[in-house]
Amino acid sequence: MNRIGIIFVFCFALILGCNRSSTISGNAKYFSVSSFFKSEIGKLKLNNSRVEKTITKDGNPMVSLSDSVKWEDELKPFFDLEINKPDLEKKYELTIDSGKNIKISTYFTSDTNLAIQRIAITEANGRVQLFEADYRKRSWIVDRDIRYSYMPGKGFGMVVKENYIWSNPNGYEIYAQIHSKNDLILE
Helix, strand or coil: CCHHHHHHHHHHHHHHHCCEEEEECCCCCCCCHHHHHHHHHHHHHHCCCEEEEEEEECCEEEEEEECCCCHHHHCHHHHCCCCCCHHHCCCCEEEEEECCCEEEEEEECCCCCCCEEEEEEEEECCEEEEEEEEEEEECCCEEEEEEEEEECCCEEEEEEEEEECCCCCEEEEEEEEEECCCCCCCC
C-alpha cells in the first residue's frame, strides 16, 4: 500500500473513532503553524535526524538519502501555511471532532480565492500526530493544488497537481521519511 493510502486509512480510522463535533466561527485563535514547525525543527536537529526522500514524477521514482539536513529548508513550504495572521482573521471556521483520546481540529474556508483552503491537525493524547493542509493557487498561467502532510518524527509529503495553460495537467509527489542517525537503512 502506498503512503497516500496509509495516511488516508489512518485519517479515516481517526474520523470513525470520533464521537463529538462542534464548530467555532469567526474569532477563533488559530493553530500556530510556524510555532509548531519551529518546535519540530528543534526536535529534528536534537535527534540528529536524516531524511530519505522519494520524488515521483510521471511514475518514475527518484530516491535520495541525506545525512546532513537543513531542516529549515526542508520544512519551509509548511511555514507558508500560517493562517494565524491579522489579515486572515474571520476567514476560517474551526470544526473540532473529538473522542476519548483523539481530537481533529479542521480550519476551512469557503473563500475560494484564499490559497490555504484547509488545515487539519490530528492529536492523540494532546500531541500532534498528523498535520495536513490543502493549498490552491490560481492564476492565468497555472492552476496548482498541493496537499501537504506531516507526521512528527516520521515523515512528510506533498502531492502537487499543476495545470499550465500551454500543457496537459501533470503532477508529482514528494515523500520524505525521517530517520534518526541510529536507524539502519537498507538500500
